[in-house]
Amino acid sequence: MEQEQGFIDYIEQSIIKNWDRNALTDYKGVTLQYKDVARKIAKFHIVLESAGIQPGDKIAVCGRNSAHWAVAFLATVTYGAVIVPILHEFKADNIHNIVNHSEAKLLFVGDRAWENLNEEAMPLLMGIVLLTDFTPVVCRNEQLMEAFEHRNVLYGARFPKNFRPEHISYRKEESPEELAVINYTSGTTGYSKGVMLPYRSLESNVAYCHEMLPVRPGDHIVSMLPLGHVFGMVYDFLYGFSAGAHLYFLTRMPSPKIIAQSFSEIKPRVISCVPLIVEKIIKKDILPRIDNKIGKLLLRMPIVNDRIKADMRKKAMEAFGNNFDEIIIGGAPFNADVERFLKQISFPYTIAYGMTECGPIICSSRWETLKPASCGKAATRMEVKIASPDPQNVAGEIICKGANLMLGYYKNAEATSQIIDINGWLHTGDLATMDAEGYVTVRGRSKNMLLTASGQNIYPEEIESKLNNMPYVSESLILLQKDKLVALIYPDFDDAFAHGLEQSDVEKIMEDNRNELNLQLPAYSQITKVKIHFEEFEKTAKKSIKRFMYQEAKG
CATH class of the missing domain: 3.30.300.30 (ANL, C-terminal domain)
Structure with missing residues (x-):
């Protein structure tokens, strides 16, 4: 796919090309085809229009991964409104704060998250809508209530002879710099900042996935990383949907048992996950099956026997469904011994290094070329440097600039100026070295040092x-x-x-x-x-x- 097309083009073209394919499935639940998603988006747009929501207005979504979460996201951005994904794991007061700070007009919320929220603490909202069945539970606007109640009638009047691919013509971003997403960080420092991601960043990140990964229409992807976090949002959902894949949503970070069960059924083509999941499966499932007595000690032993290597690789591949091209690991440091073990058995994993502020990707490489302990080279359209007098031997801060970069923090110019310098370089706060070929090896967080x-x-x-x-x-x-x-x-x-x-x-x-x-x-x-x-x-x-x-x- 070519970088010239806009982000909304990716979505529009995928819906049209994959009209009769399965698109979104809640694991062990409902399945929506691409045409079902398109029809739900059309009804959404009628509601937003009737309620007086304008392009550029903010719409928040907070809930566990689900087909309806994805529909709410797609309907928002294809209307030209700004989506504010909120992690359902956030405490209620943080969710209230994000809704208010972002000036969201609507909140789409999962039933579990809704139980802990207080609508009085979010006075700016026009309405609150449950993700389970798109029922409004709070409505402070008469037109909005009317539009929700009569959306099927209005939809029937607008499309009397059924809704078809030729009806799809979404509002395109007016400029690559137009704001698309405000994603509030879940940082380890205890407070959330609103990262403003423009269409340029979404488009560049999705294009990078198309350049690096082999997903084809009809392939399966499992979405288990939270969609409210940019890693899961881009690598699983937006890339998968734009590639015509069939996405399966696991509602929570799954146990090794659920992974084994769901992956053997779904057989995903690519897998994105955090290190913790891979480490647990290797330590708790693979190693004991190889040798129950020494278990973890295998991580520190060189494996010289080719037959044993092949057997270990077979077991590890089977644990993840045995149909994947590679596993993309990101979001946290990967255990060095587990990584060494996987390298020894030629297991197809790669490391993606990034941060919300880059939507997310900064560095990555295909698994075939990835050097041990490294997170790869600078991604396409990104420039990466190490702020060190001797980057090959002395760790320095990773700084970067390029198409993936955020616009800044929402309503927080001071925090923006602290992370992006006057020359446009983003200072990540991570310390790393870089070898002569450009491979980056992260040593740790500068604030953790x-x-x-x-x-x-x-x-x-x-x-x-x-x-x-x-x-x-x-x-x-x-x-x-x-x-x-x-x-x-x-x-x-x-x-x-x-x-x-x-x-x-x-x-x-x-x-x-x-x-x-x-x-x-x-x-x-x-x-x-x-x-x-x-x-x-x-x-x-x-x-x-x-x-x-x-x-x-x-x-």
Whole structure:
């Protein structure tokens, strides 16, 4: 597909070309064909028009992944309104704040999210509509109520001889710089900023997916990343829909069991996911099937036997449906040992590095050319530099510019000027090196980097990656407390108790893990103490741990 066409052209042409194909399916639920989506969009437009909604007005959508979520999104952008996707995992006060800050006129909301919301806290809304069946539950505008009640009659009057492909002619973006999406970040710093993504960014990101991935009309894609986050929104939904694929929505981040079941049925062509999902499946499903006794230890052993490699690869491919071209992993750092294991067995995965502010892609490469531990090269239409005197050897901040870049933060010029400099370079806050061929290797977040009294820079993610592969460690955080490195560990209690261990045994094993880990670490990054955390760490939508919540952890 060519970059010259606008983003709305992608949507319009896909609907027309794939009219009779299946488009959107709620897993184990309803299926909409492309023509059904087109008809729902047409009814939507009649309602928006009748209610006096103008192009450029904001419409918010908040709910779990579903066919109707996708319809609400498509109907909004093809009308020329600005879509405000909100993560359903956000707390109610944050959702209220986003709706008010964005000045949304309408809110489409899932029934579960709606239970926790208070319409009085969102006084600017004209109406609130349930995503389940597009029923208005709050209506503060007579024309809106009337339009919803009579939408089928109005639709029948406008299209008396049935709705056909030739009726489709959506409003096109007037300029590539026109605002399309305001996506509020789920950042690990505790507050949300509204990232303004223009049509230029959506178009460039979707075009990049078409350049890199082989999805054809009728292929299957599983959407399990939250659509309210730009990674899932672009890689699964917008790319899949524009390619004529059949999208299946899983309503929540699935367990390895649900993945195995759904993927074996659906057989997706490409898979986008966060590292946590792949790591869980490899550690909990693949490794025990290969050798139940040594399990995780396989991650640190070289595999020399070709037959064993082939067997491991076969099992790993089957776990994800055995029909995919590649798995795109993004949103958080990938465990180094798991990655090394996958490289050894020639498993087709790649890393996509990006951020909401780039809608999302900054760097990526095809799996065949990806270098170990790297996140690939600068994406097409993006320029990437490392702010370091010696980018190959000394980590510096990743800075970038190009077609994917946001317009800025909505109603927050100060925050925009802090991240985009006067020359148009976006400062990511991530530290990395770049080799002579342009492959970028992320070392960690600059704000996570720990600086010891002796002046040593320590990247906690690198230590955590090793620790997370040790016996009975589910997840961990490395903290600097009183100039000493401390490991805060959430053990895999289920696994430990299943093996007949007690809490005191787990504590002893964690101490053994600390001693073994220190043998692998230089003197300046030795772990002095282990603290046990008794519940899973709180995470963002991308499954990154909210580090700021644990800096003062006692224990």
